[in-house]
Amino acid sequence: MSNAIELSGISKIYHKGSQQVIVHQDFNMKIASGEFIALMGPSGLGKSTLLHLMGGLDRATHGTITIAGERIDSLSESRLSQWRAQNIGFIFQSHHLLPVLTAAANVELPLALTSLNKKQRQQHVAATLALVNMSERAGHLPKELSGGQEQRIAIARALVSDPKILLCDEPTGNLDRKTADEILSLLAQLNKDFGKTIVMVTHDLKAADYATRVINLEHLIADNRAKEPQA
Amino acid sequence: MISLTLIWKNSLRKKMRFTLTLLSVLVAFFLFTTLAGIDHALTASIDNSNRFRLMTSHKISLTRSMPVNYGQKIAQLPGVEKVAYATWFGGFFQNEQHQLAVTAVSAENYFSLFPEFQIDNKSLKDWQNNRIGLVVGQTIADKYQWQVGDRIPLKSSIWMNKQGSFTWDFVLEAIYQGREEATDTGKVFFHHEYFDRARAYSRNTAGWFSTQVSPLANVDRVSQDIDQLFANDVEATRTTTEQVFVKEQAQQFVDMAKIIKWVLAAVFFTLMLIVCNTMILALRERLNEIAMMKALGFSSFELSEQIFIESLFLLALGAMAGTLLAKACLVQVKGSLAEFLPGIGIQPEHYLIVVLLVVCCAVFCSLAPAYSIKKLIISDTLGARA
Numbered sequence: 326m327s328n329a330i331e332l333s334g335i336s337k338i339y340h341k342g343s344q345q346v347i348v349h350q351d352f353n354m355k356i357a358s359g360e361f362i363a364l365m366g367p368s369g370l371g372k373s374t375l376l377h378l379m380g381g382l383d384r385a386t387h388g389t390i391t392i393a394g395e396r397i398d399s400l401s402e403s404r405l406s407q408w409r410a411q412n413i414g415f416i417f418q419s420h421h422l423l424p425v426l427t428a429a430a431n432v433e434l435p436l437a438l439t440s441l442n443k444k445q446r447q448q449h450v451a452a453t454l455a456l457v458n459m460s461e462r463a464g465h466l467p468k469e470l471s472g473g474q475e476q477r478i479a480i481a482r483a484l485v486s487d488p489k490i491l492l493c494d495e496p497t498g499n500l501d502r503k504t505a506d507e508i509l510s511l512l513a514q515l516n517k518d519f520g521k522t523i524v525m526v527t528h529d530l531k532a533a534d535y536a537t538r539v540i541n542l543e544h545l546i547a548d549n550r551a552k553e554p555q556a
Numbered sequence: 557m558i559s560l561t562l563i564w565k566n567s568l569r570k571k572m573r574f575t576l577t578l579l580s581v582l583v584a585f586f587l588f589t590t591l592a593g594i595d596h597a598l599t600a601s602i603d604n605s606n607r608f609r610l611m612t613s614h615k616i617s618l619t620r621s622m623p624v625n626y627g628q629k630i631a632q633l634p635g636v637e638k639v640a641y642a643t644w645f646g647g648f649f650q651n652e653q654h655q656l657a658v659t660a661v662s663a664e665n666y667f668s669l670f671p672e673f674q675i676d677n678k679s680l681k682d683w684q685n686n687r688i689g690l691v692v693g694q695t696i697a698d699k700y701q702w703q704v705g706d707r708i709p710l711k712s713s714i715w716m717n718k719q720g721s722f723t724w725d726f727v728l729e730a731i732y733q734g735r736e737e738a739t740d741t742g743k744v745f746f747h748h749e750y751f752d753r754a755r756a757y758s759r760n761t762a763g764w765f766s767t768q769v770s771p772l773a774n775v776d777r778v779s780q781d782i783d784q785l786f787a788n789d790v791e792a793t794r795t796t797t798e799q800v801f802v803k804e805q806a807q808q809f810v811d812m813a814k815i816i817k818w819v820l821a822a823v824f825f826t827l828m829l830i831v832c833n834t835m836i837l838a839l840r841e842r843l844n845e846i847a848m849m850k851a852l853g854f855s856s857f858e859l860s861e862q863i864f865i866e867s868l869f870l871l872a873l874g875a876m877a878g879t880l881l882a883k884a885c886l887v888q889v890k891g892s893l894a895e896f897l898p899g900i901g902i903q904p905e906h907y908l909i910v911v912l913l914v915v916c917c918a919v920f921c922s923l924a925p926a927y928s929i930k931k932l933i934i935s936d937t938l939g940a941r942a
Contacts, residue, residue, distance in 0.1 A: 410853020
């Protein structure tokens with residue numbers, strides 16, 4: 326199976342005043358196409374940072390990032406925006422829906438970057454809303470929806486442009502158990518039925534049950550260090 | 557391209573803030589277009605004046621008279637085509653609330669020097685043949701509902717007649733039209749000859765001379781020749797082109813316009829700060845949404861474009877309302893100010909300036925938000941590091 330995501334020799338260093346904060350150093354990771362990964366580990370280890378690097382939301386200090394065969398670490402900002410629009414769907418802990426737009430209009434937003442006409446966009450939106458069981462709420466504003474419904478709309482927004490990869494940062498962190506299970510089942514279904522590669526950062530052990538592979542970042546970092554050549 | 561629906565809904569998200577900012581834009585553009593309309597009236601009379609007409613007045617003051625025979629002497633100078641003379645009457649109708657620009661003029665040739673005041677030949681002849689005849693502009697005739705043949709008593713604040721009265725009797729013989737829209741149709745003229753014979757003092761004098769210079773002659777040279785001719789007389793003269801004369805007379809108003817323009821510049825600067833602040837606030841409130849849209853693949857340029865269109869929408873709406881209000885106000889005051897500011901009104905070029913101002917302000921107000929959008933780090937805004 327080919328690699329959907331490959332991080333090689335990644336370092337990420339932040340500067341806080343005169344201090345350097347090293348989040349990752351010479352980090353390597355491979356994720357195959359069609360995997361549903363649960364990325365776990367203690368807080369502060371850099372799980373979300375990895376997710377942002379994979380999605381081109383942030384840039385690595387060193388190393389190469391290859392997503393679906395394309396090196397994204399060397400892309401310009403505008404090219405990276407285009408690439409994100411075509412290849413990546415993001416689902417965050419907070420849905421970040423635009424409050425002034427209806428559920429359908431929120432889902433339609435990424436399609437504004439495509440060449441689809443209005444009718445085609447509406448067809449895509451209707452199909453995606455049906456997929457997340459939110460067709461009946463299409464005309465509602467976010468404030469008229471429950472937390473679980475808002476997250477479903479956020480998932481629909483991430484799916485509408487049919488990206489190959491879904492990056493989820495604690496997608497059920499704000500939800501009760503029952504709603505969280507519904508959302509996780511939906512993600513598992515997207516992975517199984519549509520072959521989406523999913524990387525999900527989570528602290529929830531039950532959430533990890535839905536994944537096809539669990540990566541404990543603490544163990545992975547230790548493995549990486551063990552493989553480093555001794556000086 | 558971000559949908560106009562989103563831009564529209566974002567603009568109206570804080571309705572009170574939108575309304576207050578819109579009102580400040582409206583006031584600024586109302587002031588701008590009103591002033592532009594008045595400024596046009598002030599400068600139009602200068603632009604319309606004839607550069608081949610000279611004005612000769614007393615060297616010491618415009619209020620002092622000169623011998624009327626100066627006109628014959630000026631007419632004999634090389635390059636001079638015609639000479640007319642006039643004296644300021646300073647009249648009013650019924651009471652001093654109804655001030656009029658009344659001038660006694662040389663009836664035989666005055667209107668041939670001033671073709672911008674158009675009178676049909678028959679009316680002109682009738683006026684020339686009636687010693688106490690009066691010519692008024694259409695604006696004055698309309699204002700007082702005067703018709704040809706009406707007997708009109710006018711009072712002077714300067715000149716007493718031989719009967720010891722300041723009231724002079726006239727008969728309206730002609731109504732003149734303006735050749736152009738900006739031509740002053742608020743003037744009143746009567747015979748200098750009648751005035752000279754009937755006034756109680758200062759006979760055989762004139763307030764100023766208007767000289768038509770041949771287009772082939774050197775205007776400056778003729779001007780110098782006139783003043784040279786009377787340099788050693790008791791009543792020495794000062795001759796300028798009509799454009800310079802009108803400009804000097806209008807100087808006090810033009811300077812006032814300059815002061816108002818500076819005040820207006822300050823108003824616009826403040827306006828830009830207000831709109832700029834509004835857009836920065838709007839951006840700050842929507843930072844998470846902007847970051848999310850960037851994550852979805854919208855470029856910094858597309859998101860800055862959204863802010864620009866929002867600014868443009870706000871400014872254009874305010875400017876349109878302010879300009880329409882100014883137009884309505886100027887139409888209302890045009891009737892009452894027409895005798896003093898005949899060209900008052902918004903001109904096509906003013907609309908173009910309004911459009912340019914709107915676009916420039918929108919660009920300026922979008923610069924700071926665009927910079928913030930460009931510098932925005934998605935991962936910092938949407939989620940914590942690590």
